[in-house]
Amino acid sequence: MKGTLKMSEYPIKIIKSKRKTMCLEIKHDGTLIVRVPFFMRNDDVLKFVNSKQDWINSHLSKIKNNQADLENNYLTKDEINNLISTASDYIPTRVSYFAKIMGVSYNRISIRTQKTRWGSCSNKGNLNFNALLMLTSKDIIDYVVIHELSHRIEMNHSPRFWSIVENVLPNYRVQRKWLKENGYKLISRIPR
Incomplete structure (x- = not known):
């Protein structure tokens, strides 16, 4: 309530x-x-x-x-377009890499700037990723990719889900904590 x-x-x-x-x-x-x-x-x-x-x-x-x-640190339209372009090249390679390791399939991958999510996975296996991930480290990107691919096995955040994430990325808590503590700084760079 x-x-x-x-x-x-x-x-x-x-x-x-x-x-x-x-x-x-x-x-x-x-x-x-x-x-x-x-x-x-x-x-x-x-x-x-x-x-x-x-x-x-x-x-x-x-x-x-x-x-x-x-x-005072908003991204320009060109910078946002560059992030989307770079993410569109890089993130699918990481998705493909980890999908093979995890033995999961997926459908479409979409990249865009979002103010509320770093990634999402639909019931149909469509994956969405935030282009702002390109402003983070490769470890953070891998964490978000693994997180979303784990939803292909478990569509919730149950202990089983986190066990799947941890099996692929044992130190995922470090990346998760970093995003919780710093992610808003990146998201706030999107112009209103």
């Missing part, structure tokens, strides 16, 4: 679930997310958020500074 509260300074997205504790998260765009138990009242959520005010302000300040730096 989801809802939104508006405080004087910023909106708070509330996600209610079967959890027993409350937790606060700030996304890279400054969105506040509070995960709470189903039974939690909005008044209690606001008290919790107010108790974390110093932490929130500190993190929002860092985010504003990062955004100011990133806005």
Whole structure:
């Protein structure tokens, strides 16, 4: 169950679930997310958020500074086209290489710039990859390729899925962590 509260300074997205504790998260765009138990009242959520005010302000300040730096670093249309072209040459070779190792097949490969995903795999085996991957290392690209090809075996993120990824790329957690911590910097380079 989801809802939104508006405080004087910023909106708070509330996600209610079967959890027993409350937790606060700030996304890279400054969105506040509070995960709470189903039974939690909005008044209690606001008290919790107010108790974390110093932490929130500190993190929002860092985010504003990062955004100011990133806005001056947009990719040009030519740079984006070059990334798409380079990715269209490079990524299919990695897909082919790892598909053979993993014993999986796939259909079409598409490359484009995306603001929310590094890759995806459809039920039909169509693979999509973000051209911005070309701004990362080969290890990161390989991780995303292996991740999407693993969906050809397991179309979810269950323990079995992660076991498949780990079997091909034992240190995948390093690349996954890097993308979580730094990916937004690359995505924010796409002009609005």
